[in-house]
Amino acid sequence: MSPALPMMLAALLVGAGLYGVLARRHAVLMLIGVELLLAAAGLMLVTADSLLGAETGSGPVATIFIITIAAAEVVVALAVFTALYRLRGHVDLDVRAAAAEPDRSDFDEADGEVPAR
Amino acid sequence: MIWLLLAVFAPLLGALGLPLLARLVPKAPARVLGVGSLGFAIATLTGVVGTVLERPKVSLEWIPALGVRFDLAVDGISAPLLLLTGLMGVVATAVPAHIDADNAPGAAVESSRLALYYACLLGTIFGAVICFLAGDALVFFIGFECVLLPMWLLIAQFGDPAPQALARAASLRFLMVTALGSTLMLIGLLAVAASTGTTNLQVWAQLAGSTFSRPQGLVVAGLLVLGLSFKVPVWPLHTWLPWVHSSAPSAGSILLAAVLLKLGTYGLVRLVIPVVPAGFATIAPVLGGFAVVGIIWAGLACLVERDLKRLIAWSSIAHLGFVVLGLASGTEAGMQAALFGNVAHGVISGLLFVVVGALKHEWGGADLGTPHASLREAAPHWGFALIFGFAASMGLPGLAGFWGEFGAIYAAWTPAPGRPGGFFVLLAVGAAVGAALAAAYSARVLREVWGGERTKPAIADAGRIELLVVAALVVIVVGLGVYPSLLLDSTAPVVSTLLTGAP
Amino acid sequence: MVSLPWMTLLPVLILAAGTVAVLALDIAWPAARQAHLTLISLTLVAAAAATIPGIRMSPGDSLTALCAPSGGLCLYEVSAAESLLQLLACVSALLVVLLAWRDWAHGEGGRTAVLSALLLAATTGVVALSGVGDVASLLVAIELATLPTVALVALEHRTRRQPGAIDAAVALLTTSLASFALLALGAALWFVSTGTAILSPEALIGQTGSDRVVLALAGVFALAGIAFKLSAVPFHAWTPVTYAAAPLPITAYLSTTSKVAAVGGLLVIVQAVTGAGISAVGVVLGVVAALSLTLGHVIALVQGDSVGLLAWSSVAQGGWVVLPLATLAPGATSLAVGYLVIYLLATMALWIVIVAFANDPARPDGTSMHWMRGILRRQPALGLAMLFALLTLAGLPPAVAGLLAKIGVISPVAAQGFWWLALVAAINVPLGLAVYLRWAWLILDPLPAPDSEAQVAKVFLPPLWSMVLGLLTAALIALSIWPVMFR
Amino acid sequence: MKAPTSGSWTDIAVPDFSIPWPSFDFLPDLPGEMSHYVIGLPVIFAILIWALPAKALGRSAVLAVLGGVLTLIAALWQLLLVPTEGSMVAQTVGPLAFGDLEIPLLLSTSNVFAITSLVVALIALVVQVFARWYLWFDPRYRQFAATVSLFTAAMLLVVNSGDAVLTLVGWEVMGWCSYLLIGHLSAKASARRAAAKALIVTRLADAGFVLGIVALAAGAQTTSWEGILEHWSRSPGTALTVAMVLMIIGVAGKSALFPFHDWLPDAMEGPTPASALIHAATMVAAGTIVLAQLLPLLQSSSIALWTLAIAASVTTLLAALLAFAQPDLKRLLAWSTVSQVAIMLAALTAIPVGEGPDVALLHLTSHAIFKSLLFLAVGWLAVLTGGTVMVYVASGVRRYGSVRWPLGMGLLALAGVPPLVGFVSKELILVSAESGVAQTNGGPALLVLAAVGAGAPLTAAYCMRAWLILDRALDVPVVSATRGQEVIDDFFTEPEVVAEAIGVEEAESAISSSARAGVTTLGVLTVLGGLLPFTTWFEVDLHLNIPLLVSTIGLMAAAALAVVAASRGVRTRDAAARLPARLSLMAERGLGADTAYQALVTRPTLKLARSVVWLDQHILDSYVRGAGASARWLGQVGQDVSPTRPAKSLALLLGGVGLLVVLGWWWA
Structure with missing residues (x-):
């Protein structure tokens, strides 16, 4: 089998995943985008492995690792998103975080500029 | 060796x-601190004199990963500056501190403040001593950096109290500008270190830039000169100096002018001219041009400057x-x-700042x-x-300022071969x-301040210690x-x- | 058959076992919070001790494990520098335990065990990351180092900062997810272009030019996947948000132990691509360093909150760490590690003080810097320690250690003639001074603004904290005199 | 003197009746050379005086006079020891280690300079003696005496210097001492201004002097005058011309040649003894000494020769004209100094090639004697009359007979009446110039001949004018003038207050006998000085050019008569009163030279200085300030645009990766 097809599929997955990550404000959809990217990585690994005929089977092993990690990620992510939903009532990623307001407190006199004479 | 340790x-x-x-004995009278610091300064001077006479050499393993050894040594160039x-x-420790008491409510605080001042x-003196003793480029650099923090504090905390924000801004500017300059210098030094495989200044001088290609040498020399020019300062990188001096306490001004600025010129002599001679030769006309622009520029500015x-x-x-x-x-x-002028300027500007610092205190302003x-x-x-200070400062023969100026003019008239002669003329x-x-x-200032028919406000004349300092x-x-041979024969x-690259 | 040298893997194994043990202890004896905390402390101490043999190795040697029987390619390999990283990870995690002790011991519910286990798990990841030798382990280790921290951030229960805790966790989580995806892609590309999962220069022997572009792409992706942990620009956006809202001990963890993980990962990647001589990676690192330095410093310049300042300063410090790596020079890694050592010591000292201030009930919103005004006069020892830490970060004598660290990271840049990068560094030194000296000025300020009682009241530091602070300062002073952080 | 050459009737050689000179080998050997004593003694005494307590005026005076006496003895001793040919060389603090440049710092004294030293020392002594009386009530007499002593030392250094750098040292120290002396009465704004002006103008010109020395030394690789002369005589050319013109600029500043002349009349603000010192023996004469040492080089560059000749000729005539119109006796003397010093310098340009500079130095000596006499006498008179403005001093010599003799002698010598010293030296200059015209490069000599010849009657005219005023009959009624009718005359009307203030006897007895003795000494020398060219110290061509002599004396007599005629009918007997009022005023103001300085130099410089400060503040410094401000601004902007929402940070992250990939791609 030509490697072109799986690689093209991987590229397609990457594109879709990037779109998901970049364009979706919904947290879960973003998560799906990430999963697509991971899938592309796995696909590439497996393809390359079969293509190169490596004896150690590193490619498939790594793919399995990625899948496992992805599962773990999803668990944590969903837990966090759930908590977010409980707190805010939405899982929109395009909302300013509450605590991100900068503290510009009073001590700027520490480095006043030299005034012109 | 004992002298070196003392110094x-x-x-x-x-x-x-x-x-x-001051912390342990909060009620320590200010006098004790003053005398104590003077004692330490005198001990330093003693150590320095001994070191200069004995010429010990110290070389300790320090940072093998960077090829740095803790080398301390004295030679004819550094000896005068060490003594200075x-x-x-x-x-600086002998002149009255004139720290204002308005921002310190309690006596204990006052003594800790005074202790901080000293x-x-x-x-600052420590950093400068390290710098002038250094036989290793990175040790020099560390000494160079050591003076920054104390000087910053000195200006920011004990500077001109009237507009304190100004003193702080000036101190910060001093720090920023010097740090920028010293980092540029550091980059140059590291490049030299990488090329020569050592940071020993003597080896650098012996190699005399032979490890560099021409463009490399030019870049390195440019970086070093640029970095040191901030410290010297060379026009047009000088704008920080008047501000800092007008804000600094008089002891700070004394050290800044007499010692700190010398680090820059000493750096040029030690780290640039013998190390990358070819690169320096290329940029020398530019540097000389800036120097002369600075001479005239600053001279003109003095004609209309109101703050003494x-x-x-x-x-x-x-x-400079x-x-x-x-x-x-x-x-x-x-x-x-240059070396003569360097030392002469140190002594003369020190003297002038002693006077002007006292006058500023007495007058309540230096305008x-x-x-x-x-x-x-x-x-x-x-x-x-x-x-006397102004006479010396204008280069009156018979006083120290003369030889440096005359020699510099002579040298510019007869530059080294390869330099554009007409331009240097x-x-x-x-x-x-x-x-x-x-x-x-000088005539302007003396006419305004020295002569005159006004007798009010009456001010106190120099005290005994101040008189002693001035006399010395x-x-x-x-x-x-x-x-002048006192100095010329040493250097x-x-x-x-340094100029021939011979060991 | 793959050999399994236990001693070599001991730091990782101890931590992993400790994680399990904490959970087991929780099942057996859920109420014993102090016991949990003691257990993880001991675990961390043991793991730290286990790194010592590695550190004592001479440069060039390395400990290996899980090697292929045929060749010298190993899945786990630590050099002295990497062992040092492991030690740093354990020590900094220990410090976080110290800082969190009171909250975790007296907080509500059975979270202590969870938090403890998560902390240990993350630290396991960090320690493992320093030794990984192949892409799969890299992926596992980095995720092990990251995911628990997300949970730690999310499991905030300090009332004062709670509203933002979830935001903090989301910010960290999303970034880490995207970064992980990038890393995975990078790993895949590495495999595609080299045909091996082993991350070592030897893997590249025999590579022809055709795959170099793919290889460079793999390198860039992999770096991007790790750089977020270092808060390097442009992967830094989570930092201020998370720092501002996460519990302070966890923030301390993110700004210390996590950095070790990042550097460990970076070293692995950089060492791998260095062998290939892919200069594009160097350029990318250089750009990242330059951006991190500049942006971190200028934004830190306008911060009024100590945590905010540390957030942006960690961005900038990340830049300093990356700076030498950009040259891809052989000695650069040890310089980066040396810098990291100094950074960690100083940052840990600062965290002790900040947490002490924040814990002080007299000061609502205790992390604002104005509380620290004039601290040197009221509590000279504390003030001096802070001052020394700040000067170390600024790289200004008398904190010579900080200065030497800066000299170290700049030296390969200057040596290799990366003039543009050197120039950026030169501009950033004074910027950094401005950042830290603004804070230092507050500490030194002779004029306390007597606007509140709280400001005049002394800050309480538990004796142990004082002792640790003293130790850290002493270490910095010792390194100033005898700088052994460079190997 | 020199063996006279044969001549025609117009050119009669003066018979050789040179004064025999015994050998002085019996003098004991002192450690060091005599020149060390000559220069060192006044320095040491300056320091000793200065180290006295502020109020110790009496002790200061003792030291000052003692120092003067010892210096004089040393100078005399040196004169006795110095060989007729060649020079005495002495070591100083040199040689200096200045790379390739040799700076031996030797002293070198030849015959003619030894006698110059003697004259300098003598006049300094007289000035010290006189100043003790003159500044009796001055609380700052101590500083004055010390400065005069230092001043003397500096001048003696220039005279005895064998090294360009030593010359420069003496040169500048003199400038500084003159600054202190002129500004001695620093409570007066005008004195402060005059002092500053003197310092600035001379230092500005000294830029040329320094560069000249540098240029000379650069070529010769040594700063010893001997080495410089040797090198440059071998290789004249453009470089030498440049160097000499630079030297001439410096000399023009110190010697008050046009266009630097204006500081000297203003320097009258100093106490009269100081003026006597500055005008007579030191400062202004130093230029002549230096150029005399460099005479062969000067002669080998015709551009330099022309420059000096033109400047000196213009100055001598201009100053003589201005002197005539001065309403102040001291200012008249000041302008006469400008004129006379220019004559010395002019003489240098007219000397035929191959001859020594002795003619010019003879005039220097002669001028030193009679000018110090005049100044001290005028100072004496000023004490008696209360000032030196013509209205004060009018009829002075009639009222106070004791000053009649010294003033009369001085004016006669200044005018150049035979057989006084002024006549002899001036006549010899004319003779020398006349023979200089004959040689190939005679242009400058011709110019000088014309200028000095034309200057002689002018000098006679202003001397006569001064004398007429001083000698005005006492019975001239005091007019209660109605202002505006007869402006000039009114200007000189004598205030009654002076006449009534002090009784004549009381005032006359006020002078100390020592001060009077000093003045008398100078008076005697003015008469006897005419014998100087007959000594072995001066090698001058002793010719009596009859037509030249007759025409000069005739012109002088005619000018004097004209002045007498002009003064008839003027109540004050002031011939200058005939001049239009505007002209008088302009003359008083030195033809507006000061205004010109202001307009051409001072104001543009200050304007430039202000723009420099503005540029510094608003351009150069704005970069620094701007860097600080922009860092903070960037920080603020960075803070504001940093993403705080997860979606934005992801975009930043991925966008950043994209950029980095592109960058890496482009690089790879």
Whole structure:
């Protein structure tokens, strides 16, 4: 089998995943985008492995690792998103975080500029 | 060796010990701190004198990963500067502190504040001593950086109290500008270190840039010169100096002018000229041009400057212009003149800042326009010190300032082979005109402050200690002026070594 | 058959076992919070001790494990520098335990065990990351080092900062997810272009030019996947948000132990691509360093909150760490590690003080810097320690250690003639001074603004904290005199 | 003197009746050379005086006079020891280690300079003696005496210097001492201004002097005058011309040649003894000494020769004209100094090639004697009359007979009446110029001949004018003038207050006998000085050019008569009153030279200085300030645009990666 097809599929997955990550404000959809990217990585690994005929089977092993990690990620992510939903009532990623307001407190006199004479 | 330890550790111990003392004995009278710091400064001076006479060498393993050894040594070039540092340390700690009590409610606080003040002075001296002793580029650099924090504190915390924000801004600017300069220098140094595989200054001088290709040498020399130019300062990187001087306490000004600015010129002599001679030769005309522009620029600024301290700062820029011009010429005569002018400026500007600091305190400001008593009548000792200082500053022969200026003009007229001769002759003419400007602004100041018919407000004349300090500086200025071989013979052998690259 | 040298893997194994043990202890004895905390402390101490043999190795040697029987390619390999990283990870995690002790011991519910286990798990990841030798382990280790921290951030229960805790966790989580995806892609590309999962220069022997572009792409992706942990620009956006809202001990963890993980990962990647001589990676690192330095410093310059300042300063410090790596020079890694050592010591000292201030009930919103005004006069020892730490970060004598660290990271840049990068560094030194000296000025300020009682009241530091602070300062002073952080 | 050459009737050689000179080998050997004593003694005494307590005026005076006496003895001793040919060389603090440049710092004294030293020392002594009386009530007499002593030392250094750098040292120290002396009465704004002006103008010109020395030394690789002369005589050319013109600029400043002349009349603000010192023996004469040492080089560059000749000729005539119109006796003397010093310098340009500079130095000596006499006498008179403005001094010599003799002698010598010293030296200059015209490069000599010849009657005219005023009959009624009718005359009307203030006897007895003795000494020398060219110290061509002599004396007599005629009918007997009022005023103001300085130099310089400060503040410094401000601004902007929402940070992250990939791609 030509490697072109799986690689093209991987590229397609990457594109879709990037779109998901970049364009979706919904947290879960973003998560799906990430999963697509991971899938592309796995696909590439497996393809390359079969293509190169490596004896150690590193490619498939790594793919399995990625899948496992992805599962773990999803668990944590969903837990966090759930908590977010409980707190805010939405899982929109395009909302300013509450605590991100900068503290510009009073001590700027520490480095006043030299005034012109 | 014991002298070396004394020279290095006396200021360090003083800088660490005095605040500790103030903390442990909160009721310690200010006098104890003052005398203590003076004692440490005198110990430093003693150590320095001993070191200069004994010429010990120290070489310790320090940072093998960077190829740095802790090398300390003295030679004919660093010896005068070390002595200058030691002397100015004594001067700076001896002159009255004039720290204002308005922001310290309790006596205990006052003593800790005073301790901090003296610690800063001694810390600055420590850094300078390390710098001048360093036989290793990175040790030099660390000494170079060591003076920054104490100086910053000195200006920010003990500077001109009237607009304190201004003093803080000035101190911060001092720090920023010097740090930028020193980092540029550091990059150059590291490039040299990578190329030569060592940071030993003696080896660098022996290799004399042979490890560099031409463009490389140019870049490195450019970085080093640019970085050091901030410190010297060379026009147009000088704008920080007048501000800092006008804000700094007088002891700070003394150290800044007499010691810290010397680090820059010393760096040029040690780290650039022998290390990347070809690169330096290429940029020397530019450097010399800037130096002369600075001489004239600063001289002109002095003609209209109203603040006496700032005026002296401006004049420092002009004088260091002569030093840099001498270095740019690339001849032995030029370097001799530069080294002489360097030391002479240290002593003279120290003297002037002693006077002007006291006057500023007495007058409540250093503005020439406020009605000042004619010093000649009202405070003859200060008056004498002022007129003497300005006479020396304008390069009057028989006083120390002369040889550096004359030598620099001569060197510019006869630059080293390969330098554009016609251009350097122009520079010599410019420098000579700048020297005339010095007379003009000196005359202006003396006319305004020294002579005069006003006798109010009456001010106190110099106290005994101040008189002693002034007398010592006057003796040195006259001594160097009348018998320049004192210094010239010390530097001459090293200068010819540095310029020829021979071991 | 793959050999399994236990001693070599001991730091990782101890931590992993400790994680399990904490959970087991929780099942057996859920109420014993102090016991949990003691257990993880001991675990961390043991793991730290286990790194010592590695550190004592001479440069060039390395400990290996899980090697292929045929060749010298190993899945786990630590050099002295990497062992040092492991030690740093354990020590900094220990410090976090110290800082969190009170909250975790006296907080509500059975979270202590969870938090403890998560902390240990993350630290396991960090320690493992320093030794990984192949892409799969890299992926596992980095995720092990990251995911628990997300949970730690999310499991905030300090009332004062709670509203933002979830935001903090989301910010960290999303960034880490995207970064992980990038890393995975990078790993895949590495495999595609080299045909091996082993991350070592030897893997590249025999590579022809055709795959170099793919290889460079793999390198860039992999770096991007790790750089977020270092808060390097442009992967830094989570930092201020998370720092501002996460519990302070966890923030301390993110700004110390996590950095070790990042550097460990970076070293692995950089060492791998260095062998290939892919200069594009160097350029990318250089750009990242330059951006991090500049942006971190200028934004830190306008911060009024100590945590905010540390957030942006960690961005900038990340830049300093990356700076030498950009040259891809052989000695650069040890310089980066040396810098990291100094950074960690100083940052840990600062965290002790900040947490002490924040814990002080007299000061609502205790992390604002104005509380620290004039601290040197009231509590000289504390003030001096802070001052020394700040000067170390600024790289200004008397904190010579900080200065030497800066010299170290700049030296390969200057040596290799990366003039543009050197120039950026030169501009950033004074910027950094401005950042830290603004804070230092407050500490030194002779004029306390007597606007509140709280400001005048002394800050309480538990004796142990004081002792640790003293130790850290002493270490910095010792390194100033005898700089052994460079190997 | 020199063996006279044969001549025609117009050119009669003066018979050789040179004064025999015994050998002085019996003098004991002192450690060091005599020149050390000559220069060192006044320095040491300056320091000793200065180290006295402020109020110790009496002790200061003792030291000052003692120092003067010892210096004089040393100078005399040196004169006795110095060989007729060649020079005495002495070591100083040199040689200096200045790379390739040799700076031996030797002193070198030849015959003619030894006698110059003697004259300098003598006049300094007289001035010290006189100043003790003159500044009796001055609380700052101590500083004055010390400065005069230092001043003397500096001048003696220039005279005895064998090294360009030593010359420069003396040169500048003199400038500084003159600054202190002129500004001695620093409570007066005008004195402060005059002092500053003197310092600035001379230092500005000294830029040329320094560069000149540098240029000379650069070529010769040494700063010894001997080496410089040797090198440059071998290689004249453009470089030498440049160097010499630079030297001439410096000399023009110190010697108050046009266009630097204006500081000297203003320097009258100093106490009269100081003026006597500055005008007579030191400062202004130093230029002549230096150029005399460099005479062969000057002669080998015709551009330099022309420059000096033109400047000196213009100055001598201009100053003589201005002197005539001065309403102040001291200012008249000041302008006469400008004129006379220019004559010395002019003489240098007219000397035939191959001859020594002795003619010019003879005039220097002669001028030193009679000018110090005049100044001290005028100072004496000023004490008696209360000022030196013509209205004060009018009828002075009639009222106070004791000053009649010295003033009369001085004016006669200044006018050049035979057989006084002024006549002899001026006549010899004319003779020398006349023979200089004959040689190939005679242009400058011709110019000088014309200028000095034309200057002689002018000098006679202003001397006569001064004398007429001083000698005015006492019975001239005091007019209660109605202002505006007869402006000039009114200007000189004598205030009654002076006449009534002090009784004549009381005032006359006020002078100390020592001061009077000093003045008398100078008076005697003015008469006897005419013998100087007959000594072995001066090698001058002793010719009596009859037509030249007759025409000069005739012109002088005619000018004097004209002045007498002009003064008839003027109540004050002031011939200058005939001049239009505007002209008088302009003359008083030195033809507006000061205004010109202001307009051409001072104001543009200050304007430039202000723009420099503005540029510094608003351009150069704005970069620094701007860097600080922009860092903070960037920080603020960075803070504001940093993403705080997860979606934005992801975009930043991925966008950043994209950029980095592109960058890496582009690089790879």
